[in-house]
Amino acid sequence: MGDAVALVTGASRGIGRSIALALAADGVAVGLLSRDGEALTAVTREITEAGGRAAWATADVGDAAQVGDAVAHLTAQLGTPDLLVNNAGRIDAEVPIWEADVEQWHGVVSANLLGSFHVSRAVLALMVAAGRGRVVDIVSGAGARDWNVTSAYTATKAAQIRLVGHVHEAGFDLGLRSFAIAPGTVETAMSTSMRLHAGRTDFTPVERTTDLIAAIARGELDDWSGRYLRVTNDTPQTLRAHGAPQGLARRFGVLPWGQDDPLATETLVPPRT
Template sequence: MATARTYPGPARTALVTGASRGIGRHLAVGLAAAGLDVALLARDSALLQEVAGEVTGHGRRAVVLTADVTDAEAVTEAVATAERELGSIDLLVNNAGLADAEVPLWEADPEQVKQVIDVNVYGAFLLARAVASGMLARGGGRVVDISSGAGVRDKDVMAGYNIAKTALFRIGGGLHEAGYERGLRAFEVAPGVVATDMTAGMAAHADRTDWTPPEAVTEIVAEVATGGLDPLSGCYLRAGTDTIEDLRARAAAAGDSASTGRRLIVSEWEVPAR
């Protein structure tokens, strides 16, 4: 069993959900450019094949996994395929997600809210559960949830999305608390507001001009993959706000303090002193 001071080596492989478009596509291709082989999971096989071509264009292996993240059996089979084809899953990026209508809770469609929670939360749970045993058997691994500032502050609309993003913090926190001493690292990464099909259709961003570049999200996740931010396991990292230099400094200052089981958490406005 890995000890509290044993850190897993740099990730060589990754599994990215929601990899067919938007942030997931950027992450998959960016991780390939950083030297990782990438398993690509989404429901649209044709789009995944396009992304796979970009991954192999960087000289890395790509595995296409057509599955619904809310289907437990399909997720188990997809993870087994990825592990067989790549040899391991060293980094999981839970990116698949939906947003509900921009209305207050009492006007929300219950079925739509349920679907959002199923995809964003249950799907992330299933993926984390499926990869964790292999990671622990190999001495550790890393899980990144693509979260949101909506998880740490109240909003007047999109009840399902806000519930879901808050719940992701508990998934990451639970992985950190239970798995840190065995080499498991977990991070909540807020991507800011990236121009995607989802954000383009939202009234809240209709007049936005200050979009977060997707490269800022990829840069943080790629740094997580190297192990350079391992002392910040359990933390909330914010693309477009946290620079790589700042995060590296925070990680250096934290040292091995996370191994005590203390959460290195977070509020939208400040990170408490360690």
């Protein structure tokens, strides 16, 4: 992909590591960001030994100052990112909200929502100045529907989907494209630690996520900017075959009860297509 540059958060392990390796194999220079410098060094070595280009920086994405320093370091090494993947995240205990641990709840909000905000704020300003860029937030099916546990995780993933819509509306005319991708249940340390997935064997291959992100990086799915994509149902091929979605399809919102619901005729900001 020529001189394309990507920045991937949470790149030291799990889905983030797989995304970084796949982008590097596709010819993208990759900036790696997480809190674990030792693990990032190993991922960087794996990329460079395969002939790719990578740089790394450590930061707690919940800390705006650390993120600013890390983004400055990575852009100095690689250039302005053409693609940002907000992947860093945590999950809280599988309990209802009245049993939630306050400190843990705050930590999940910091990593998932504030983390996405801090990194997006730093990187998208550079993209706007360059007149182009794409951003992917790794979200979850749990953020697109109601769930009875992990209230911090579901709330932050829903908020990330809304941020994707915000970037689409605010940045489309400035050359930005944004996407929310739910990766299904990938076999990672986080997913296998959950009671919900105890004994599970039918995990979603991570390649379905990396293939979709690679297609986004190549500009093949720009018609789907601002939309929610779920890799258990969507592939680059099916999305291209469908063509540009219309209206509020795959947008995050509240459904009216029918045509007689006042919400159905309420004046809303029309979505960009």
